[in-house]
Amino acid sequence: MDLQVLRSFQAVAEGLTVTEAAAEAHITQPALSRALSRLQDEVGAELLQRAGRVLRLTPAGRVFKEHVDAVLESYDRGRRAVAEVVDPEAGLVSLAFLHTLGTWLVPRLVTGFRRAFPQVRFELHQHEENGLVQHLLDATADLIITSDDPGHPSITWRRLLVEPLWLAVPPQHRLAQRRQVRLAEVAEEPFILLKPGYGLRSLTDTLCHRAGFTPRIGFEGEEVHTLRGLVAAGLGVSLIPSSPDAAATRDVPIRYLEITDVHGARDIGIAWLSGRTLPPAPQRFIDHALEAMTGQDPARGGTTTARPQEDGG
Template sequence: MEHQQRSRARLSPSGDTEDMSEMSRLLAPRLAYFAGVARTEHVTRAALEMNVPQSTLSRAMARLEQDLGVDLFARHGRTVSLTTAGRTFLASVERALAEIERAAEEVRADADPATGKVAFGFLHTMGAETVPGLLHAFRADHPRVRFSLVQNYGEAMLERLRAGELDLCLTSPVPDAPDLVARRLDEQKLRLVVPADHRLAARRRVRLAEAAEETFVTLEPGYGLRRITDALCREVGFKPRIAFEGEEAETLRGLVAAGLGVALLPPPTVPRPGVVELTVTAPRAVREIGVAWLADRPDTPPVAAFKKFLLSRRGNLLPA
């Protein structure tokens, strides 16, 4: 009794996170044993069903009661019955075990080679054509693999990759960080997009320096394409004068069509009325596209298969 009181004082609920963590550590391994004994109301029968020694089960129940500081069972020779506290505890234990089993089934299903899931992130500009084409080609050989798709800008995807929310992501620029593995897959030419009535609209090619006095519309700071735009302009000796910042390339094309500026953008999925897309001859205006994943994290079979597929598309990732 004295030992039970000491245990009760040590583990009594106090709202302290460390106390709750200690309680969970002590109780968790014994919950399935408790549920088995409660179901059969017989320690010997429960031990046979769970394939554990009876002595192990008896000690586990005694220690569980000791740690909780309450009697969970009334003992009647070789049989037992739940006390009021035991019935209350059993209801929560059964819910907890059911949730654990549901979680186990979910992670097993996600790792299944044929029907598992891949959490895949990609840039907004790749969502209309590139990614649907990739998924269509991949599922020719893996028809039942499931995907959780996330569209975002590069830095946000890398944050989600590090948080374990993504398995792989297509991003630009290709990241260089010690906690990530990244592989260059392709490059995409950027064009200077101008309004249809612009002074350069009759041209097919242009040097970026010729746009030094123009007003630009760009993506917001933090976007990879914004960093590339700033770097290319800096390379030819000017800082772009920015009138509008947005979050999506096609919105920028709309702003250009409205005569609100010019922009450096990847090719559109379909031609946009009201704008002209000019090839930039100098400097070399491209953005590299790569795939990244977290270093030292093992892949499930479906993730490994999709990663292998993406790497096989080097130089042939983007539509012609």
């Protein structure tokens, strides 16, 4: 059984037309159609049925595809392991991470790692919290960088740093001249939030509940940069991670206030599948990340209570 035929079957099963899958495999459409027909004969069951321009999996096809996915994944990992034995200084790190960490932490770690291992390649994915865990479970990523321990029995998690959260308010806000504030003081104000499913959204909801209120939703977005922009525009307040890119600018003037009535912080850590022996490159990246971030503050490289820079407006 040809592995390329299995890859083409996988591609068709996941939505490509036979013509598209044939082009991807660099063969003609009739040749791929014959190959898929032979595959069904070998398996002894109809795997695909036509539905308009595309082929859909039959019940037997769905069962078969699960095993095809496992075979191809195992084969690809085997090739990768051999390549890294032959050239241990090279290799691939497949890393998935939270959107909010893509502007500072991930670039910092990747840059430092590549100084020591310049031949290592990176395959990067951004996702929200639940999607990150699925990347590991589906073996589409070696490692994830996320907030808080996922608490999954198959995942090992190690803390990299504690990232403070500050209350972001526009410069004309009634509390803007303060340095500290109780979160309960903005209980009646609209909050600029990430959509449900993001770790920062869950943490914001939790902190507000601990402060005795449910946040009023002023806007739900998908990027922290959007939250900052809308806070600067005076549309509400938000809890923002204290990372280097949280510095206000003339275009996005914001005041950052330390919250005192609840513990505004989140753990940032790196995780991998517990039962899997990692290739050399991802294992080296774990060691690098843990060493690089030991005792580091996200904004200053020192204590964990550094204040984000603020713009004078």
